Amino acid sequence: MLQTRGLTRAFSRRTVVDGIDIDVVPGRVTGFVGANGAGKTTTMRMILGVLAATSGDVLWDGLPISVAQRRRIGYMPEERGLYPRMPIAEQLVFLARLYGLTTEDARARALDLLEHFGLADRKDDLLDSLSLGNQQRVQIAASLIHRPDALVLDEPFSGLDPLAVDAMTDLLLREAGDKPLLFSSHQLDLVERLCDDLVILSAGRVVAAGSVEELRGQGPERFRVVLEDDDAAWLRDLRGIAVRDVDGSTALVDLDGVAAPELLASITERSRVGEFARVHQPLSDIYREVA
Amino acid sequence: MTTTPDSHRTEVPAWRIVAEREITTRLRQKSFLISAAVLVVGVVAIVVLGSVFGDRPKHYDVATTDPRSTAVVEAASTTLAASHEDSDIAVRSAPSPARAEALVEDGTGDAALLRTVAGFRLVGAREVAGDLSAVLTTAVQRAALDANAEAQGVDLSALQSGAQVDQVLLDPDAENAEARSTLAFVMVLLFYATAVIFGITIAQSVVQEKESRIVEILAAAVPIRSLLWGKVVGNSVLAFGQVALVVVAGVAALSVTGSNDLLADTGGALAWFVAFFVLGFLGMAGLWAVAGSLASRQEDLQSTTMPGNLILFAPYMIAVAAGEGVKTVFSMLPITSAMLMPARLAEGSVPWWQLGVAVAANVVALVLTIRFGARIYERTLMRTERRIGFREALTLSD
Numbered sequence A: 001m002l003q004t005r006g007l008t009r010a011f012s013r014r015t016v017v018d019g020i021d022i023d024v025v026p027g028r029v030t031g032f033v034g035a036n037g038a039g040k041t042t043t044m045r046m047i048l049g050v051l052a053a054t055s056g057d058v059l060w061d062g063l064p065i066s067v068a069q070r071r072r073i074g075y076m077p078e079e080r081g082l083y084p085r086m087p088i089a090e091q092l093v094f095l096a097r098l099y100g101l102t103t104e105d106a107r108a109r110a111l112d113l114l115e116h117f118g119l120a121d122r123k124d125d126l127l128d129s130l131s132l133g134n135q136q137r138v139q140i141a142a143s144l145i146h147r148p149d150a151l152v153l154d155e156p157f158s159g160l161d162p163l164a165v166d167a168m169t170d171l172l173l174r175e176a177g178d179k180p181l182l183f184s185s186h187q188l189d190l191v192e193r194l195c196d197d198l199v200i201l202s203a204g205r206v207v208a209a210g211s212v213e214e215l216r217g218q219g220p221e222r223f224r225v226v227l228e229d230d231d232a233a234w235l236r237d238l239r240g241i242a243v244r245d246v247d248g249s250t251a252l253v254d255l256d257g258v259a260a261p262e263l264l265a266s267i268t269e270r271s272r273v274g275e276f277a278r279v280h281q282p283l284s285d286i287y288r289e290v291a
Numbered sequence B: 001m002t003t004t005p006d007s008h009r010t011e012v013p014a015w016r017i018v019a020e021r022e023i024t025t026r027l028r029q030k031s032f033l034i035s036a037a038v039l040v041v042g043v044v045a046i047v048v049l050g051s052v053f054g055d056r057p058k059h060y061d062v063a064t065t066d067p068r069s070t071a072v073v074e075a076a077s078t079t080l081a082a083s084h085e086d087s088d089i090a091v092r093s094a095p096s097p098a099r100a101e102a103l104v105e106d107g108t109g110d111a112a113l114l115r116t117v118a119g120f121r122l123v124g125a126r127e128v129a130g131d132l133s134a135v136l137t138t139a140v141q142r143a144a145l146d147a148n149a150e151a152q153g154v155d156l157s158a159l160q161s162g163a164q165v166d167q168v169l170l171d172p173d174a175e176n177a178e179a180r181s182t183l184a185f186v187m188v189l190l191f192y193a194t195a196v197i198f199g200i201t202i203a204q205s206v207v208q209e210k211e212s213r214i215v216e217i218l219a220a221a222v223p224i225r226s227l228l229w230g231k232v233v234g235n236s237v238l239a240f241g242q243v244a245l246v247v248v249a250g251v252a253a254l255s256v257t258g259s260n261d262l263l264a265d266t267g268g269a270l271a272w273f274v275a276f277f278v279l280g281f282l283g284m285a286g287l288w289a290v291a292g293s294l295a296s297r298q299e300d301l302q303s304t305t306m307p308g309n310l311i312l313f314a315p316y317m318i319a320v321a322a323g324e325g326v327k328t329v330f331s332m333l334p335i336t337s338a339m340l341m342p343a344r345l346a347e348g349s350v351p352w353w354q355l356g357v358a359v360a361a362n363v364v365a366l367v368l369t370i371r372f373g374a375r376i377y378e379r380t381l382m383r384t385e386r387r388i389g390f391r392e393a394l395t396l397s398d
Helices: A040-048 A067-071 A088-098 A103-116 A132-144 A162-176 A188-194 A212-217 A232-237 A260-268 A283-290 B014-027 B030-053 B067-083 B097-105 B130-152 B156-160 B177-211 B214-221 B224-256 B260-294 B298-304 B306-321 B324-330 B336-347 B352-380 B390-395
Strands: A002-011 A014-024 A029-034 A055-060 A073-076 A150-154 A181-184 A197-202 A205-211 A222-228 A241-247 A250-255 A272-279 B059-064 B088-093 B111-115 B120-123
Touching: A002 A040, A014 A029, A014 A040, A014 A181, A014 A197, A014 A205, A029 A040, A029 A188, A040 A055, A040 A073, A040 A150, A040 A181, A067 A073, A067 B214, A073 A132, A073 B214, A088 A103, A088 A132, A088 B014, A088 B214, A103 A132, A132 A150, A132 A162, A150 A162, A162 A188, A188 A283, A197 A212, A197 A283, A205 A212, A205 A283, A212 A283, A222 A232, A222 A260, A232 A241, A232 A250, A250 A260, A260 A272, B014 B030, B014 B224, B030 B177, B030 B224, B059 B067, B059 B097, B059 B130, B067 B088, B067 B111, B067 B130, B088 B130, B097 B111, B097 B120, B111 B130, B120 B130, B130 B156, B177 B214, B177 B224, B177 B260, B177 B298, B177 B306, B177 B336, B214 B224, B224 B260, B224 B352, B260 B298, B260 B306, B260 B336, B260 B352, B260 B390, B298 B306, B306 B324, B306 B336, B324 B336, B336 B352, B352 B390
Parallel strands: A029 A181, A029 A197, A073 A150, A150 A181, B059 B088, B059 B111
Antiparallel strands: A002 A014, A002 A055, A197 A205, A222 A250, A222 A272, A241 A250, B111 B120
16 A cells, blocks of 8 residues: 655745645555645655655555655656657667666567557657657556556546547556556546545645545435426425425435435425436535535 | 565666666767767878878979089989988989970979089079978088089098087977877867767756656656766767777877877877876766756756856867966866876876876866766756756755
8 A cells, every 4th residue: 555644845935735644545546636736746756756755754555665665656747758759669668677677578568568558560669750649658658667566647648538538547447457546637527437536635735535435425415306297496395405406397405304215205295206316426516615 | 565576677777777778879860970970080081181291202303404413413312311201302304404494394393403603503483392492402512512622622521520410309209299289189179079069968868858857757767866877877988989989090090191100109198088088078977967957948058058168168278278387287177187188298298296186186076076966966857847057056955
């Protein structure tokens, strides 16, 4: 497990990251969400050790992380970076060797990944001759090149079209397997689809953290009610619920003291119910509430 | 994250992998190969042209019409051959003075030596080559002196006894002085050009990684210091390789063109040149890397490489223009000595203690600049957003 405890970073007197605790559990995808400037990138840089922490710790399996262990993290920085004028296979081999692979192993691994990403026939092409989407694939391959034990990816999907995002997430989840994976994004729909756990950052502090279900469970239970041939406005008269919205025969209600079966019973007393369904609160709502 | 040993992993030090990439990347650049080839060809050309236009044997043709003139020309030919190897003066016999002058006019003869009432007349087309005129004049005077002495019954050798002057040059460096100072100048130029070119290459290579942002991945993979060492070693190897190649080509050209005595005189200076190049270049390498790490884009290099350029340009100017005293002092200071000391060695001998001071100063400077460079480099490499000033870099903390 990859954790941070009290991780803090100040630039001159401005504290950008302020006592952050994160748990990235193996086999679970942890989403790291927050507005621009909330401190996501700074936190990830401190996890990788490319930026020194002002205070606090990064832990691996409960102990302060060693240099060797840090090297076993696959990293994709927010600002993409590879050598623009170097053949793609060659730079993957270069990076793999820096991470300690033998030359033969590095070659095999690079070709394997390029094959995987559908770039095998372009292995000798210069990076800047590839499309942006393909460059991004090479970038992800670079973060996976040394078979890392954990993945820290800063905005891995930004700038990709939806189809490319789908292809990339499949690949990533397959590669991540049972390793801890932390990725930041501000595409909440994507985070919602991919993540098991969530850490929401605002102004350098963690404002919410936990599994997606837990976070959703924090809010009131919400139901969508659709009546047949009746205006739903009368639901406002019922006790034990709060009506959020009414649109003709459809209403959105939060339970506030009454249980779902009782509510359904009391509605069916007056109207025929076409639909009565639990509504999961979209992540964007949770995000808006806490951030 | 288990740290069990893994058969797939090796411990090739990261700096070596970085250095390898620097070298292979450069060796694949056409511009690099072309500039190295141009340099080698240039040095060989200087040597070859120098030998062609320098001391090549001279052949003159002098037209004469009578045996006295012919005897004088033959005597002059012997004198010329004594001072200029393989040189001679051939006699062209002409039936009359007019025909002799015609030979000079049409270029068959370089000059004509004709008898007159007072003695001799030396005729040239537009001019008579200085050394030809000199040996002929001496020969005429000698012949006249001999003839007159005999006519007067005077023993010429008795008359001249005690008047012999033997010239002995105490300064052994006086020989080949011109060639030596040319060599010294070429060495200064070669150091200056190579150090600047490869220094800027280090800076460019650093800023390229900042600009492309790959530096963040590299920094996550290996210690920043390894990146610095890799760059310094890789580019230094390239620079040394190029200098060695140029020196070898120059020495080969010297020995092929038969300038072996010059080679014997200056071989030591050439060896010192290579040694000083290594010290001087390494002494600057850390500063060039810092120049790269302070920049955020290639355009910034112009200002961040300024100190490096100055450090090299100043001794270059001194080597070209300054007086002996200033040169002697600067030839013992770090980095500047790398340029000035080999030049002094090529031009003449240098006391051993001065050589020792120069080497020691360079080694000390090398250790200090590399340490200083590494510290600044580590602090500034990850700051990719803008250019950083030298003063600011010194006050930065991690």
